[in-house]
Amino acid sequence: MIAALIHSMVVCPDMEKTYPKISHGEGSYLYDESGKRYLDASSGSAAVSNIGHGNAAIADILKDQALKASVLPTHAFSASVVENYLEKLVRFAPKGFKRAWTVTSGTEAVENAIKIALQYQQMTGRDKKHKVVSRWFSYHGNSIFTLDVGGMRFRRKMYEQWMHNFPHISPAYQYRNGDGMSEEDYCDQCINEFLEVIQKNDPDTIAAYIAEPVVGAALGAVPPPKDYFKRIKEICEAYDILFISDEVMTGFGRLGTPFGIEKFDVIPDIIAAGKGISGGYFPLSAVLIHNRIASVFESQMTTFKAGHTFACNPMGAAVGNYVLDFIEARNILANVNEQGALLRERLNELKTLDIVGDIRGEGLLLGIELVSDKLTKEPFPANKDVSKRIFLNALERGVILYPGKGSADGINGDHILVCPPLSINKEEVEFLANTIRESIVLVQEELHQLIL
Incomplete structure (x- = not known):
């Protein structure tokens, strides 16, 4: 049984299906061994x-650094390639x-970010602070x-015996949770819930809050209210809680901004970064800390209590440095804003289709929510x-999307994440949008036939 081409966070590979084998990639495309080309809209x-x-x-670069x-x-020891990269990363x-340091996965970056939040709280005399507030979904x-x-929830279920049940609040997901409310009123509701959870759990025990600026694969590019x-x-x-982005x-x-949280005019205390940091060419992630956090460690001459075998390695630094140069030299941020606006415009046209409930997202992280009833927002059964x-x-038409499930209640609810390479051009955006429409229309017709 061969491995799946794509292993979605919520749609597992079909163990009985033979998947195409990729031979190589070029630009926005991947090519299988038969020569078929796929626009990689999942990046x-x-x-x-x-x-x-x-x-x-x-x-x-990888060859040169490996030698x-x-x-x-x-x-x-340290190395100039590492130190120069970390300085450039902080400037970005x-x-x-x-301050910043690198590890090798998003999971490591998030865990390191939370660890440093706890250590910071202890160093500043807030020993009771240990809980992390996050959001469901x-x-x-x-x-x-x-x-x-x-x-x-479905990822947590198998491990419930090991869960300590940190506090969670609702996702800022107005399409599902704020029906009939103005954006301002819905935002008030979300903020009041956060305050209630802090009080219920005792503010003196809350060390950090963590969120994605736009919820990615779990919900399909859901942005928060203004x-x-x-x-x-x-x-x-106000409550001495560190904000982790x-x-x-x-x-x-x-x-369309260096870091997503900048889209919302907020400067967090800690950033956990990964994925696009290396463009996929090396397992790389990073933790970045604001001066208000770093200064406490510096004043007490204390190091961060953690370590990883491949932390701050030269290979990752060399690749990461190239990616930052690429973003600047190719004017990637401007391209994201231009092509993202075009793709959003084309995807908005899908709202006329019977099963398309919502189009959302920012830049080139866009989502499509699919429903069986647009008026009631009833999801399709899982x-x-x-x-x-x-x-x-x-996929048959030569486009790779990123499918997701559970956006309605954790089990039911379908969405598609659309996140092509940031270097995508207008012609590729048009092909992508046309293919998405064709694919949704065909599935919509199939579903109508099942009902009949």
């Missing part, structure tokens, strides 16, 4: 291949960020600890596999 799995496939310059040094005994971050990593912090994060940050500051999916230009059907239909 790997997912929102990873931000700068496209088959980049020869990165291949040369120099691939890993260091970091307890004894929002104003006031001062969120994904923050696949270790036991980050699954507990995250809010995907001013939501500004108000969350004000509350965090999970930028594993939204960082490095995905939303066993209909609507998002998977659309994914497979698009």
Whole structure:
């Protein structure tokens, strides 16, 4: 049985299906061994291949760095390639960020971010602060600890005996949770819930709050109401709670800003980054901390109590450095805003289709929610596999999408995440949008026939 081409977070590979084998990639496309071309509108799995496939310059960089040094005994040495990269990474971050280090996965980055929040609270005399508030329907990593912090119930279920049940609040998901409310009233409701959870759990025990600026694969590119994060940050500051922005999916230009949280005019305390940080060419992630956090460690001459075998390795630094240069040289942020606006415009046209309930997202992280009744927003039953059907239909037509499930109640509810490489061009956007429409229309017709 061969491995799946795509392993969605919520749609597992079909164990009885033979998947195409990819031979190579170039730009926005992947090619299978038969020569068929696929526009990679999931950017790997997912929102990873931000700068496209088959980049020869990165291949040369990896070779050159491997011939120099691939890993260091970091307890004894540093390297200019690492230090220069971390300095550039901090400059890329929002104003006031001062320190950074790299690890190898988004899960590690999030766990390190939470660990440093706890250590900071202890160093500042707030020993009782240990809880992390997050949101239901969120994904923050696949270790036991980050699954507990995250809010995907079906992923947590098997490990309930190991869960410590950190506090969770509702996702800021107005399409599902704020029916009939103005955006302002719905935002008030979300903020009041956050305040209630803080009080219920004792503010003196809350160490950190974590969220994705736009919820990625778990819900299909759900953005918050206007001013939501500004108000969350004000509350965090009032209660000495650190704000962690999970930028594993939204960082490095995905939303049209260097980091996604900047789209909402908020400067967090800690950033956990990954995926697009290396464009998929090396397992790389990072933690970045603001000066208000770093200064406490510096004043007490204390190091962060953690370590990983491949932390701050030269290979990752060399690749990460190239990606930052690529973003600047190719004017990627402007391209994301231009092509993202075009793609959003074309996807908005899908709202006329019977099964398309919502189109949402920012930049080149866009989502399509699928419903059986647009008026009531009734989801399709999980066993209909609507998002998977659309994914497979698009795949036949040469487009790779990222299907998801559970957006309505954790089990039912279908959505499609659309997150192509940030270097995508207008012609590719048009092909992508046309193929998505064709695929949805065909599945819609199939569903109508089943009802008849």
